[in-house]
Amino acid sequence: MVFEDQLRGSELHGRDDAGRDRFSQMIGDGWAILFSHPKDFTPVCTTELGYMARLKPEFDKRHTKIIGLSVDPVENHSKWALDIEETQGHAVNYPMIGDTRTQGGDALRHAARGCRHHLQRPHRCRQTLPCARSSSSARTRRSRRC
Amino acid sequence: MRSVFVIGPDKKIKAMLTYPMSTGRNFDEVLRLLDSCQLTAKHTVATPVNWRPGEDVIIPPAVSDAAAKEKFPGGWKTVKPYLRVVAQPS
Numbered sequence: 001m002v003f004e005d006q007l008r009g010s011e012l013h014g015r016d017d018a019g020r021d022r023f024s025q026m027i028g029d030g031w032a033i034l035f036s037h038p039k040d041f042t043p044v045c046t047t048e049l050g051y052m053a054r055l056k057p058e059f060d061k062r063h064t065k066i067i068g069l070s071v072d073p074v075e076n077h078s079k080w081a082l083d084i085e086e087t088q089g090h091a092v093n094y095p096m097i098g099d100t101r102t103q104g105g106d107a108l109r110h111a112a113r114g115c116r117h118h119l120q121r122p123h124r125c126r127q128t129l130p131c132a133r134s135s136s137s138a139r140t141r142r143s144r145r146c
Numbered sequence: 147m148r149s150v151f152v153i154g155p156d157k158k159i160k161a162m163l164t165y166p167m168s169t170g171r172n173f174d175e176v177l178r179l180l181d182s183c184q185l186t187a188k189h190t191v192a193t194p195v196n197w198r199p200g201e202d203v204i205i206p207p208a209v210s211d212a213a214a215k216e217k218f219p220g221g222w223k224t225v226k227p228y229l230r231v232v233a234q235p236s
Contacts, residue, residue: 024157031184032153033176044170045148051173058177062184 023067026095031064040072040080049096050088068096150176152183160187189235190217205230 026032035052037045052066059066070077077096085091150171152161160183165171182193191203205214207228214222214230222232 027153027157029155031155031180033180034151034153035171035176036147036149038147038167044167048170048173055173055177059180062177062180064180 023097026067027065031062033059033064033066034069035066036069038070040070040076041083045070046080046084046087049092050084050090053084053088053090053093056093066094068092068094070096070098072098074098152176152180154183154187185234191232191235194231200234202231203234205232 035048037048039045049068052068056066068077072080074096075098077092077098081092081096148165148167148169148171150161150163151159154160161179163171163176163179178198181199182197185199185203186192189203190206190209192206193203197203205218205222209217214232218232218235220233222230224230
């Protein structure tokens with residue numbers, strides 16, 4: 001799946017330190033990690049986002065952008081970011097997309113759908129998977145006959 | 147949904163993780179996953195269980211011994227015909 005195409009029209013809003021607000025502009029031509037959270041001001045996500053802020057220098061070394069995503073508006077993200085810094089000791093230092101229009105993320109649905117067709121598999125799977133499927137389906141056929 | 151997508155420079159998804167609401171993710175693992183994705187995008191290798199950067203990697207079965215000789219002139223260890231281990235390329 002080509003993310004840029006799938007996300008077009010989804011009105012994903014976020015901000016990064018360069019003021020870019022489109023997903024495709026944020027990720028540019030390099031690697032990216034997109035991670036979603038269910039809702040702002042939730043406990044588990046507060047710990048996750050704080051830890052991700054701590055790890056950001058490691059992703060920078062790998063020339064990889066990190067971008068958060070939730071259904072809450074960007075204004076909420078900013079308020080929540082203060083809590084994250086206060087409780088986790090690390091300020092959010094990456095963009096967080098507020099996908100308010102689709103309420104749950106066209107991005108995620110598109111990603112899940114696209115992944116079935118385009119997730120790149122290691123070469124070894126191309127050889128071994130068909131064999132596994134054959135034996136599995138053979139067993140199924142045998143069990144049905146029984 | 148608590149998901150993670152690793153997206154390559156070609157804007158294609160290379161990996162996807164989904165966790166339940168009640169379980170926080172392990173972002174150290176995401177970093178390890180990214181290291182593997184970036185390495186295997188650059189070199190024709192695969193990474194074994196619990197691989198960490200710098201450790202030996204695997205030559206995929208799709209690479210013949212003849213082709214492997216060109217790619218890995220320093221040699222490799224054949225554990226089984228389908229399991230060939232080589233030092234991580236730089």
